[in-house]
Amino acid sequence: MPLMFLLSALLIVTPWTIRNYLVSGKLIPVAVSGIGTVMFLGTCENNNNWQSFIELPSNVYDSIEEKSKAQSLYNNFIGEVRSGSMKALELDNALMQLAIQRIQKHPFECFKRWFLKIPRLWYQFYVPIYYYNEASGGFFIFYFIFAVIALLESSKNERLLMIPICLLFIYLNLVFLPLHIEPRYSVPLMPCIISLTAIGIWKAITNRYTAFCSNSNSKT
Numbered sequence: 001m002p003l004m005f006l007l008s009a010l011l012i013v014t015p016w017t018i019r020n021y022l023v024s025g026k027l028i029p030v031a032v033s034g035i036g037t038v039m040f041l042g043t044c045e046n047n048n049n050w051q052s053f054i055e056l057p058s059n060v061y062d063s064i065e066e067k068s069k070a071q072s073l074y075n076n077f078i079g080e081v082r083s084g085s086m087k088a089l090e091l092d093n094a095l096m097q098l099a100i101q102r103i104q105k106h107p108f109e110c111f112k113r114w115f116l117k118i119p120r121l122w123y124q125f126y127v128p129i130y131y132y133n134e135a136s137g138g139f140f141i142f143y144f145i146f147a148v149i150a151l152l153e154s155s156k157n158e159r160l161l162m163i164p165i166c167l168l169f170i171y172l173n174l175v176f177l178p179l180h181i182e183p184r185y186s187v188p189l190m191p192c193i194i195s196l197t198a199i200g201i202w203k204a205i206t207n208r209y210t211a212f213c214s215n216s217n218s219k220t
Helices: 002-024 035-044 064-083 087-105 107-121 137-153 156-176 183-219
Strands: none
Touching (some): 035 107, 064 087, 087 107, 107 156, 156 183
16 A cells, blocks of 8 residues: 555656756756745744735834845745746745744744644634635534544554554644645645544444443443
8 A cells, every 4th residue: 555655656746857857957856946935934924914925924024125135035936936947946045044044033933923823734714815714624623623532532552543643643733833834735634634533423422322321221
């Protein structure tokens, strides 16, 4: 099974890797840029000031000059990415340096932003960039509650089988903690969480039914 997943991933990535090599002459599996940009966004966005993919928040900078520099780099980066230019890498590195400078200059503010926005990875509540007020985050609360019940009410051996899902959940939170976050980034893990949800519902029903039958038998 792991080999099948690996081969499937290679089949998906290989055509893009070949395209990158033909265009740039370099071995680039998927992309050369992006991490600096999303890390920079992670230092300045929160759940209230994220208005647009084009306009950066304006109330988190120390000066107008800093905002202008960041906006210029970001606009140029978006333009180069859309045109498929390798210049995007240079701009992404510049945004990475800005992100590091912001973290060094305002560490507690950045950490606060990270932890306040991490629930958005799982709970899709409304943020200003969305046109409609979506309530789909409520589904995750339902999934999460019964996934926890599955962990609490399972045997030791059953919990061992659930460890990979728990580790992936922790991994995604840690990876996206300092980055720009959207709920769609958690979609790959949702089938696993829903599987735990089904187990939790089954455990909740059967365990309560067994307890009810035991109490009834003891009374009689």
